[in-house]
Amino acid sequence: MRRRAGVGAIQKHRLEQEKYKEKGTEIQENQFQQMSKQLEVFRENLEDFASKHKSEIRAENALNHMVREGLAWVDSQEPKETLYWFPSMFAECVSA
Structure with missing residues (x-):
C-alpha cells in the first residue's frame, strides 16, 4: 500500500x-x-x-496605381530593371 x-x-x-x-x-x-x-x-x-526615400516611395505607389488602372504597362522582359510603358502618351502620337 x-x-x-x-x-x-x-x-x-x-x-x-x-x-x-x-x-x-x-x-x-x-x-x-x-x-x-x-x-x-x-x-x-x-x-x-x-x-x-519619401519621393521614391511616392513614385512607386503612383506607378503601381497606374498599372492597376491600366494606364501603364510593365515590361518584364528585362529582369534587371522594371520598365513602364504609358500607352496614353503613344495614343497622342498615333492619332495626330
Missing part, C-alpha cells in the same frame, strides 16, 4: 509552484521590455527610412 503525500510534501510542492510562477512572470516582463525596445528601434528606423 502506497503512502499519501504528507503535509510537508504538499507545502514544498506549493512553494515550488509559486517560485515557478514568479520566475515565469519575471521572464514574461523581461521579454515584454525587450520587445518594446525592439519595436521602438524598428519604428525609429522605419521613420528614418521613410523620410530618406
Whole structure:
C-alpha cells in the first residue's frame, strides 16, 4: 500500500509552484521590455527610412496605381530593371 503525500510534501510542492510562477512572470516582463525596445528601434528606423526615400516611395505607389488602372504597362522582359510603358502618351502620337 502506497503512502499519501504528507503535509510537508504538499507545502514544498506549493512553494515550488509559486517560485515557478514568479520566475515565469519575471521572464514574461523581461521579454515584454525587450520587445518594446525592439519595436521602438524598428519604428525609429522605419521613420528614418521613410523620410530618406519619401519621393521614391511616392513614385512607386503612383506607378503601381497606374498599372492597376491600366494606364501603364510593365515590361518584364528585362529582369534587371522594371520598365513602364504609358500607352496614353503613344495614343497622342498615333492619332495626330
